[in-house]
Amino acid sequence: MGFRDRKSEKMHFRYKAERFRNDEGKEITVKKPRVEVCIRKDSGHPDPEKNPEYRAYFTVDSGADLTFLPLQIAEIIGLELNENKKSSVMTISGKSFAYEAEVYMEIMYRAKRVRIGFVPVLVTEGDASQEYIERLLVVGRVGFFDKFIVIFNEAEQNFELRKFQLQDKVKRF
Amino acid sequence: MIYGEMQSVEAEFLAKIENIEPYRGKWIAILDSNIIAIGDDIKEVYKEAITKSKGRTPLFNRIPAKGETEHFIL
Numbered sequence: 001m002g003f004r005d006r007k008s009e010k011m012h013f014r015y016k017a018e019r020f021r022n023d024e025g026k027e028i029t030v031k032k033p034r035v036e037v038c039i040r041k042d043s044g045h046p047d048p049e050k051n052p053e054y055r056a057y058f059t060v061d062s063g064a065d066l067t068f069l070p071l072q073i074a075e076i077i078g079l080e081l082n083e084n085k086k087s088s089v090m091t092i093s094g095k096s097f098a099y100e101a102e103v104y105m106e107i108m109y110r111a112k113r114v115r116i117g118f119v120p121v122l123v124t125e126g127d128a129s130q131e132y133i134e135r136l137l138v139v140g141r142v143g144f145f146d147k148f149i150v151i152f153n154e155a156e157q158n159f160e161l162r163k164f165q166l167q168d169k170v171k172r173f
Numbered sequence: 174m175i176y177g178e179m180q181s182v183e184a185e186f187l188a189k190i191e192n193i194e195p196y197r198g199k200w201i202a203i204l205d206s207n208i209i210a211i212g213d214d215i216k217e218v219y220k221e222a223i224t225k226s227k228g229r230t231p232l233f234n235r236i237p238a239k240g241e242t243e244h245f246i247l
Contacts, residue, residue: 021194022240023239048223052223055231055232072215107180108181133215
């Protein structure tokens with residue numbers, strides 16, 4: 001399903017609830033703007049041998065310039081990482097380096113796939129620890145936020161992705 | 174306007190697991206309304222799940238272990 005389906009032109013998501021348990025044994029539920037994403041190397045049909053696909057929740061992060069992947073996930077989908085294509089990345093924990101690559105992305109909505117297309121990604125230089133892998137799955141602005149008007153409603157803990165229409169662009173100028 | 178549209182059958186199943194305690198600190202792979210693989214390492218869980226999923230892609234998720242912080246800033 002692509003953007004031609006009018007139902008996919010405006011998509012509403014509730015924040016995903018995640019259930020933590022602290023050291024004292026108390027359960028804490030935290031809700032975050034996360035979307036179910038499928039990524040693979042090529043746009044063709046997913047194939048475990050030739051074009052493996054990974055499906056998981058990614059955090060929709062307006063503060064991230066680019067989509068981010070831990071190395072293990074890049075290896076699962078068979079991304080080719082080039083030592084000559086690395087960027088320096090500034091995070092809250094300081095400067096590090098990441099591989100530059102590209103993935104084909106779809107998101108899930110109403111049990112169907114909505115095509116996003118090829119999205120540039122940064123891949124961590126080394127393996128992330130298992131507990132951080134999911135936290136590092138982030139959808140950043142380039143290749144995603146330029147396809148939608150993204151509206152976060154923190155008070156009601158939901159967000160909306162609205163297809164970016166030409167008239168929206170015109171209104172800006 | 175109705176929020177919380179189902180993203181997938183697997184996502185709905187994940188949201189409705191009542192007792193997640195046995196899965197704390199583990200990766201799980203979900204296909205339809207079944208957990209088809211479970212383990213400590215995502216690569217191993219992926220490998221096992223893909224052999225059982227007949228060409229379909231399961232939903233992968235890690236359930237936070239006890240004591241893992243709920244806050245994260247990249």
